[in-house]
Amino acid sequence: MKDGNAKKILPIVIVLVVVALLVLLGITLIGSKNGKEITGEKKEKTEKIVNKYITNLTTGMGTAFGGTDVLFSKSDKQTYKDFDKVYILNIAAAYVVDEGKAVEDEGLTSYVKRNYNYENFMVFKGEDIRNAVKALFGEKLEDASAELFNFDYAFDYDTQNDIYIRRHVGSVNTRTTDYMVYADAIKTVQKDKNLEVEVVVAYVYGANKYYSFTKDSNFKSKVFESDKYEMPKDKIDEFDHYIVTLKQDGDNYVFESIQKK
Numbered sequence: 001m002k003d004g005n006a007k008k009i010l011p012i013v014i015v016l017v018v019v020a021l022l023v024l025l026g027i028t029l030i031g032s033k034n035g036k037e038i039t040g041e042k043k044e045k046t047e048k049i050v051n052k053y054i055t056n057l058t059t060g061m062g063t064a065f066g067g068t069d070v071l072f073s074k075s076d077k078q079t080y081k082d083f084d085k086v087y088i089l090n091i092a093a094a095y096v097v098d099e100g101k102a103v104e105d106e107g108l109t110s111y112v113k114r115n116y117n118y119e120n121f122m123v124f125k126g127e128d129i130r131n132a133v134k135a136l137f138g139e140k141l142e143d144a145s146a147e148l149f150n151f152d153y154a155f156d157y158d159t160q161n162d163i164y165i166r167r168h169v170g171s172v173n174t175r176t177t178d179y180m181v182y183a184d185a186i187k188t189v190q191k192d193k194n195l196e197v198e199v200v201v202a203y204v205y206g207a208n209k210y211y212s213f214t215k216d217s218n219f220k221s222k223v224f225e226s227d228k229y230e231m232p233k234d235k236i237d238e239f240d241h242y243i244v245t246l247k248q249d250g251d252n253y254v255f256e257s258i259q260k261k
Contacts, residue, residue: 035196058071076260090151152168180203194245
């Protein structure tokens with residue numbers, strides 16, 4: 001190749017290389033923005049926490065759906081500070097029960113009956129509740145009693161014994177076992193140090209082992225019916241999705257926010 005031809009081709013080659021680099025950079029930036037989907041044990045552990053605890057943060061309120069729908073009634077971002085203390089204590093108590101740490105002490109049980117005159121209650125060590133709040137939310141719990149109108153449970157903090165007493169208050173509510181909120185994690189992606197778990201939400205009416213899946217809590221936007229309480233993959237995009245963001249806290253991931261997608 002003559003020098004003249006080489007000089008003519010060189011700028012073209014440089015332009016092509018630059019274009020290729022820009023395309024590669026754009027793909028990288030898009031991938032970084034969208035995050036990398038995770039799989040395996042990390043995905044299973046993360047989505048289990050979201051499905052079992054985070055999506056049930058408001059469960060216990062007196063609604064037709066047992067309160068679970070309250071969490072998904074808002075489109076704006078919700079963080080730890082937006083949730084009533086009763087919600088936090090109740091989900092922490094559920095975590096402690098799952099860990100097998102609910103107190104079974106005849107002395108404490110007698111103490112509560114004698115000093116509080118309660119019958120239907122459970123006792124939790126203050127340390128266990130605080131550790132549960134730290135494990136789920138990465139927050140330091142300020143110990144105090146808590147009660148919320150029309151919620152199934154109230155919590156008394158006993159400073160003398162450093163215990164929480166969860167008592168059933170028998171709230172008057174309108175719930176029915178036929179109404180359910182279907183909330184299931186369908187995808188988890190890593191974005192920098194955060195994990196974003198995408199949750200699909202449907203409102204379900206179930207009777208005689210037959211389920212009607214709708215987009216809204218008023219059952220006006222029915223999508224499909226089935227004899228199985230599960231979401232077919234080809235129906236997922238027809239329902240609302242929420243993003244649960246988990247932030248890194250040491251070696252763990254804890255709740256940061258939930259927001260409608």
